[in-house]
Structures are given as C-alpha cells and as structure tokens.
Amino acid sequence: MSKPSPSSTDSDASRKGSLATLKGLLPFLRPYRRQFVLAGIALLFAAASTLAIPAAFKKMIDLGFGASSAGQSIEHVDATFLALFGLAAMLALATAARFFTVSWLGERVTADIRSAVYRHVVQQSPEFFETTRTGEVLSRLTTDTTLIQTVVGTSISLALRNTLLFAGGLVMLFITSPKLTSIILGLLVLVVLPIVLFGRRVRKLSRDSQDRIADASALAGEILNAMPTVQAFTHEQREAARFGGTVEEAFRTAIRRVRARAFLTMLAILLVFGAIVFVLWLGAHAVLQGSMTGGDLGQFILYAAIVAGSIGALAEVMGDAQRAAGATERLLELLGARSDIQDPLHPKALPPRTANGARLSLQDLSFSYPSRPESAALSHLSLDIRAGxxxxxxxxxxxxxxxxxxxxxxxxDPQAGSIRLDGVDIRDLxxxxxxxxxxxxxxxxxxxxxxxxxxxxxxxxxxxxxxxxxxxxxxxxxxxxxxxxxxxxxxxxxxxxxxxxxxxxxxxxxxxxxxxxxxxxxxxxxxxxxxxxxxxxxxxxxxxxxxxxxxxxxxxxxxxxxxxxxxxxxxxxxxxxxxxxxxxxxxxxxxxxxxxxxxxxxxxxx
CATH class of the missing domain: 3.40.50.300 (P-loop containing nucleotide triphosphate hydrolases)
Structure with a gap:
C-alpha cells in the first residue's frame, strides 16, 4: 500500500515540494471558476487604476507647473486632482471586491481540503495507522491547510496583482524612456539570479520547519492521551522536557527559515532598488541636459517604484508559495495513500437475514501482518460456524x-484462504x-x-x-x-x-x-x-x-x-x-x- 512517510525529511523533501507541487490544488480550485473570474476582473480594475496614477502625475507636473502651462495651471491642477480622486475611488472599490472574493476562496478551498483529507484518512485500513501518527495527521489538517489558505486567499491574488503591475509598469517605462528601461532591465537580470538560487534554500527550510512542527504535535497528542499513565509513573517533568526539546528544535528550524527568508528579502530589495537608483541618477542627468521633461522623470520614477515594489512583493509571495508547496506536498501524500482493502467493483448482497443469525465459514486461512511477513499470525485455519x-x-x-x-x-485480507458470510466471500461484499x-x-x-x-x-x-x-x-x-x-x-x-x-x-x-x-x-x-x-x-x-x-x-x-x-x-x-x-x-x-x-x-x- 502506498503510504505517506510522516517524518520524511531532508533529501526527498529537498527534491520535492517545488512550486509545481501546487498544481495538486487544481482539483480543489476548479469548482470555483466563477469566483476566480470575478476576482480577476476586480484585480484588472485595481491594477489599471494603479498604473494610471503616474500618468496623471506627469500631466500635473508638465501642464500644471511646466513653462508651457501659461495661465491654465489652476484648471489643469483641478482636473488632474479630480481624475486622481476618481482613480482612487475605483481602486478602493476594486481592491475591496478583490479582497472579499479571494478571502472567500481561501476559506472555501481550505475547508474543502480539510474535509477531503479527513474523509480519505478515515477510510484507510489499520495498516495505515500502524505507520502514521495521529498527531502528524492533525498537524497536516491544521498547520498545513492554514498555509494553503494563505496562498489561495492572499498570495495568489498578490502574485497576480503584482505580476500585472510589473508587466504594465514595464510597458509604461519603455514608453516613457526606452533607453533607461533597457539599462534597468539589464541590471535586473544580473540581480534576479542570486535571488532565485537563494530561494531554493528557503523552500527546503520551509519543509523542514513544517516537519518539526508536526513532530511536536504528534508527541503532544500521544502524551495527552496517556496522561494517567504518565502521572502514575511521575513522568510529568520528563515528558514536559521532551516536548520542550521538540518545540525548541521546531523553533530553531523556524528561525533558520526566518533568517534565510529575511536575508532573501534584504537581498532582493537591496539589489533591485540599487539598480533603480542608479538608473534614476542617469534620468536626473537627462532632465538637466533637456532630453527629458520633469513630468517624464516623475512618471518614470513612479513606474519604477511600482515595478520595484511588485518585484519585492513577488519575492515575498514566493516565500509563502514555497512554504505552501511543502504543505501541499504533505497533504497530497495523505491523499495519495491507498488502502489495499477496497470495495469490489461489483459488490454482492447478503441473503436475507434468518432468525438464527449468520453462518460463517473460514477456509484454509493463512495470514501474516505486513510489518512481520516472516511470522504467520494464522496458518491454514479452517472453521465452520453454524447460524446461531x-x-x-x-x-x-x-x-x-x-x-x-x-x-x-x-x-x-488473508494471503491465502477465504472467509464466507452466509455463503458469500467477504471480499465480494x-x-x-x-x-x-x-x-x-x-x-x-x-x-x-x-x-x-x-x-x-x-x-x-x-x-x-x-x-x-x-x-x-x-x-x-x-x-x-x-x-x-x-x-x-x-x-x-x-x-x-x-x-x-x-x-x-x-x-x-x-x-x-x-x-x-x-x-x-x-x-x-x-x-x-x-x-x-x-x-x-x-x-x-x-x-x-x-x-x-x-x-x-x-x-x-x-x-x-x-x-x-x-x-x-x-x-x-x-x-x-x-x-x-x-x-x-x-x-x-x-x-x-x-x-x-x-x-x-x-x-x-x-
């Protein structure tokens, strides 16, 4: 039987848990296509409003304060600020609609996943529970699904929003100044590579952190269910120390993850904004030389800030997505577990019940537990039991x-022989x-x-x-x-x-x-x-x-x-x-x- 390996760590976890793992969530997302479309529409309006703001500022600077504005400055300023207020109103409404829709999706999909995992687990055979701890399953149902909720209810929306802002901002940067944009893109290619490489370490540490939390949950569940025995042997302090040690190990692993993610964020912001500042320095010189207007530079600065901010946000979303990928992998392991004990394709019915009960026949039964295949628990056992x-x-x-x-x-199921209930092999029921x-x-x-x-x-x-x-x-x-x-x-x-x-x-x-x-x-x-x-x-x-x-x-x-x-x-x-x-x-x-x-x-x- 295919089973999850509860505390599987390290080498396997580092190879798996990539963002491609998140594709496993698609069956849970498909039923809510309409909500995703509504969220997408709201997202497009919000991104369009944000991208229109720098253009409005350019007009305000060039027409309101520029030398060519003549006596029309007041009218242009009033019209520009009225347009800005309209953009802000549309941005507010679209953002609120997006927030509600994606939050609903996060809660709904998480509830569906929890129900699906629990429904699947309770149908597993005892062999599954011989190798999987209850606390491990509970950790996956709570902690891991919460991470997925963050991705579905927040991170996906943020990723799409910032992707749109990045793409739209990049187009507007090219329209504003192709030369400066080409320079900034060349620099960004150089800074993205170390960010991607370091992101892989964050993903592995995220999976390790979730495993340590699951270990702590499993230990706590085991001990709390055995408290009379623990207290009878006066092991309260010992068990508290064991749990404390497990919690400390989870804390140390989490801190390694947080430290790596903090460094990744710092690296992303420093390299990206460093590149942008350098290009803006070039733009300031272009204004002084008369090859750009002040409005162009202001517009370029705002679009560069939008692009840089979207990259920083995407880097942070990537960290959440990598943690969720590890959580998704663990949940898919549970959903992928398949019991050897399955209903037959064409089940038979039992004959009508008699007044004396059921007739039972055991024919040459032989059975060994999967964990002890060399030791026969039953060997060539035959027994007929009459009804009543x-x-x-x-x-x-x-x-x-x-x-x-x-x-x-x-x-x-026995390795050999059969069991018949009222003449029907129980494997046919x-x-x-x-x-x-x-x-x-x-x-x-x-x-x-x-x-x-x-x-x-x-x-x-x-x-x-x-x-x-x-x-x-x-x-x-x-x-x-x-x-x-x-x-x-x-x-x-x-x-x-x-x-x-x-x-x-x-x-x-x-x-x-x-x-x-x-x-x-x-x-x-x-x-x-x-x-x-x-x-x-x-x-x-x-x-x-x-x-x-x-x-x-x-x-x-x-x-x-x-x-x-x-x-x-x-x-x-x-x-x-x-x-x-x-x-x-x-x-x-x-x-x-x-x-x-x-x-x-x-x-x-x-």
Whole structure:
C-alpha cells in the first residue's frame, strides 16, 4: 500500500515540494471558476487604476507647473486632482471586491481540503495507522491547510496583482524612456539570479520547519492521551522536557527559515532598488541636459517604484508559495495513500437475514501482518460456524485470536484462504455491507466525547431514545447511567474519563446490542468488570446472543464455559475444539489453561 512517510525529511523533501507541487490544488480550485473570474476582473480594475496614477502625475507636473502651462495651471491642477480622486475611488472599490472574493476562496478551498483529507484518512485500513501518527495527521489538517489558505486567499491574488503591475509598469517605462528601461532591465537580470538560487534554500527550510512542527504535535497528542499513565509513573517533568526539546528544535528550524527568508528579502530589495537608483541618477542627468521633461522623470520614477515594489512583493509571495508547496506536498501524500482493502467493483448482497443469525465459514486461512511477513499470525485455519452458534476462541497470548477478528472485519485480507458470510466471500461484499452485519465489543473500549445517549446511539444513529434505553438495560448500563448527574444527557468526558472501566465496557456492549447485527464479536467483553457487573452482563449477553451468531475471545475461561463450542488456538492454528468438559478431559492446551485459572494456588513451602 502506498503510504505517506510522516517524518520524511531532508533529501526527498529537498527534491520535492517545488512550486509545481501546487498544481495538486487544481482539483480543489476548479469548482470555483466563477469566483476566480470575478476576482480577476476586480484585480484588472485595481491594477489599471494603479498604473494610471503616474500618468496623471506627469500631466500635473508638465501642464500644471511646466513653462508651457501659461495661465491654465489652476484648471489643469483641478482636473488632474479630480481624475486622481476618481482613480482612487475605483481602486478602493476594486481592491475591496478583490479582497472579499479571494478571502472567500481561501476559506472555501481550505475547508474543502480539510474535509477531503479527513474523509480519505478515515477510510484507510489499520495498516495505515500502524505507520502514521495521529498527531502528524492533525498537524497536516491544521498547520498545513492554514498555509494553503494563505496562498489561495492572499498570495495568489498578490502574485497576480503584482505580476500585472510589473508587466504594465514595464510597458509604461519603455514608453516613457526606452533607453533607461533597457539599462534597468539589464541590471535586473544580473540581480534576479542570486535571488532565485537563494530561494531554493528557503523552500527546503520551509519543509523542514513544517516537519518539526508536526513532530511536536504528534508527541503532544500521544502524551495527552496517556496522561494517567504518565502521572502514575511521575513522568510529568520528563515528558514536559521532551516536548520542550521538540518545540525548541521546531523553533530553531523556524528561525533558520526566518533568517534565510529575511536575508532573501534584504537581498532582493537591496539589489533591485540599487539598480533603480542608479538608473534614476542617469534620468536626473537627462532632465538637466533637456532630453527629458520633469513630468517624464516623475512618471518614470513612479513606474519604477511600482515595478520595484511588485518585484519585492513577488519575492515575498514566493516565500509563502514555497512554504505552501511543502504543505501541499504533505497533504497530497495523505491523499495519495491507498488502502489495499477496497470495495469490489461489483459488490454482492447478503441473503436475507434468518432468525438464527449468520453462518460463517473460514477456509484454509493463512495470514501474516505486513510489518512481520516472516511470522504467520494464522496458518491454514479452517472453521465452520453454524447460524446461531456461540463459539469461544481461547488460547495463549499471540495465538491469533484478535487477528481472526481483524480478518472477519476485513481490516486485512488473508494471503491465502477465504472467509464466507452466509455463503458469500467477504471480499465480494461492500465494506459497509460486511461491517454493517457485524457488531463488536472490543477489549479497549472507545468512548466518544459526547453524552451517554449519543455514545450508545453510535451503534445505530437512527435509533430512537427508547431503543437506546432498551439496549442499555440489556447491557446492565441503564441503572448507573440514570444515577449520573444528568442521566443519559451526561457528558462522559474525553475517552470516557468520567466512567469506571466496567461502566465503559457496558456502554460498548449496549452500543453493539443496539446495532443488532447477525454476527456478534466479543473481544474480552467482560474483562474490565467486577464480579457483580460481570454476572449482570453475562446474563444480558446470554439473552443478547439469542437470534445471532456469536464469537467470543476470552482469557478468563469462566466466561466461555457455556459456549456451544470452544476452539483453542495456538501459534495461529486450531489445536483443539469441543466443550469445556471434553477439552479438560483431553488434557491438552485448554486443560493447562483451565488448571492455571481454576485450581487453587497453594503457598510455596518455606
């Protein structure tokens, strides 16, 4: 699978992230052609108004103050200033229209990019999240998209405006004095080359700076999600120091970028304005010699200032564009990630649901995780589960129990063999169809930052309040929820911090029961419950298993004794199968596990 390399730096980043990368934004810009046209019209009016101002000044100087003005000076001055006011009014209106339009475009395109990246990321398989840190993704969704917003909402407009001013000003410079303009252009060619070369270093430092910020975000997200553990081990100061070190590294990288960009700006202004001052010195001599009028020189000075200012602005915009190019590259890496787990081109439908649930068939399954291809998590595993049957899967840690659930949910595809749900290969089913037919209670319960009602309703968003209450009662969660300060409307805190482990588990069970799937997967569903809660939930689960097929993973064998069948996994293979009594009598792996859990421990002899 193609994946982004989150902290990829340096050699690759220096080769990529060029301004050509910004072409990747075109699919997000195309839907708003009309707004771009309106912004372009406003931009043309604003640039034309700006370019007309020096010509008005020339007329004011030559006709208002020149020797040929005779007695018409007042009239010419009044007319010129009236024209200048008209130009200023048109410039103000056009600039306001341009600012609003391009700002709207920046906000709109940035929102579209954030939504597209997030929508794409949440569809990735677990393999993607094994190699990509959550903080890295969040950094790209926030910091990187903000840089793109700057480019789309400001820099593109400034670049076009100053390009028009540069081109228009250059034409007017040639009209005013071809000789002086030719000299100034020759000098500009000499000064632009070092500016372009140094700009490449700014681009590389911009990408490095974004990588360091992403590292800091990733570390902060990881630690904040593990605060109870950090505090239990009294590592607050250590983690604060680690984050401080990461922030300082990001700061040092940013300062290197700022220093390089400041030097680039200084270099551009110094060389460009130095060349212009030299040419203006030549122009002053031309006026003294009578080959130019004062108005011509004034007009030339203003157009030269416009051209020089536009070059300086373009150099600054180039710095923003180079930073945005690095940000765009990182976002395109995320959008370019493709999961191996895809919907089939022609998905099949499941047969109508029966009263007993789903029939499941595992045929010669073999699977190795992509990160550990040499180690088989499952090896030639075959198992048929009848509709309505409850099967417990037990075995030592690392035997392949959780892997089996991941394959059933098609988080991964096996390298060999197949899984059939009601006779249909799950690879022929749309992912939503497959996963919609499966309910799961994971070992690590996920509680969202919402109230109790919405946390349970996550199992079936269209469920009524009464259906949510019924599911909570089945999961023995109704009573403790009712005792919360606001009952079902109580906010449960981020990751359910306001609940005990057993309460979180019962919320997860209620969520799965509300979904009412034909196949129910219970991964250590009672692992976090005390004896009383476990008794209540076991009774609820027994009722919930009616009418559906259930597969239970459990290390605590007391929770699986009443299963229709117990399957023992060891090193990815089925080594035993039968009832609790049959497996104990067999004296194999299950009997050893049962002996460890059920036989009383006697103290060692002194």
């Amino acid at each position: 049957e409850t099967v417990a899967v037990v075995g030592p840690s690392g035997a392949g129990k959780t892997t089996l659930f991941q394959l059933l949910l098609r988080f991964y 749309a992912l939503h169809t497959l996963r919609g037919a499966i309910g799961i209670v994971p070992q690590d319960t996920v509680i969202f930052s919402a109230n109790a009602l919405e946390n349970i309703r996550y199992g079936r968003p269209d469920a009524s309040d009464e259906e949510v209450f019924a599911a909570a009662r089945m999961a023995a969660a109704h009573e403790f929820i009712e005792r919360l300060p606001e009952g079902y409307a109580s906010f449960l805190g981020e990751r359910g911090v306001r609940l005990s482990g057993g309460q979180r588990q019962r919320i997860a069970i209620a969520r799965a029961l509300l979904k009412n799937p034909p196949l129910l997967l219970l991964d250590e569903a009672t692992s976090a419950l005390d004896a009383e809660s476990e008794r209540l939930v076991q009774r609820a689960l027994e009722a919930a298993m009616l009418g559906r097929t259930t597969i239970i993973i459990a290390h605590r064998l007391a929770t699986v004794q009443r299963a229709d069948r117990i399957v023992v996994l060891d090193e990815g293979r089925i080594v035993e199968a039968g009832s609790h009594a049959e497996l104990v009598a067999l004296g194999g792996v299950y009997a050893k596990l049962a002996a460890l859990q059920f036989q009383p421990h006697t103290p060692a002899a002194a």
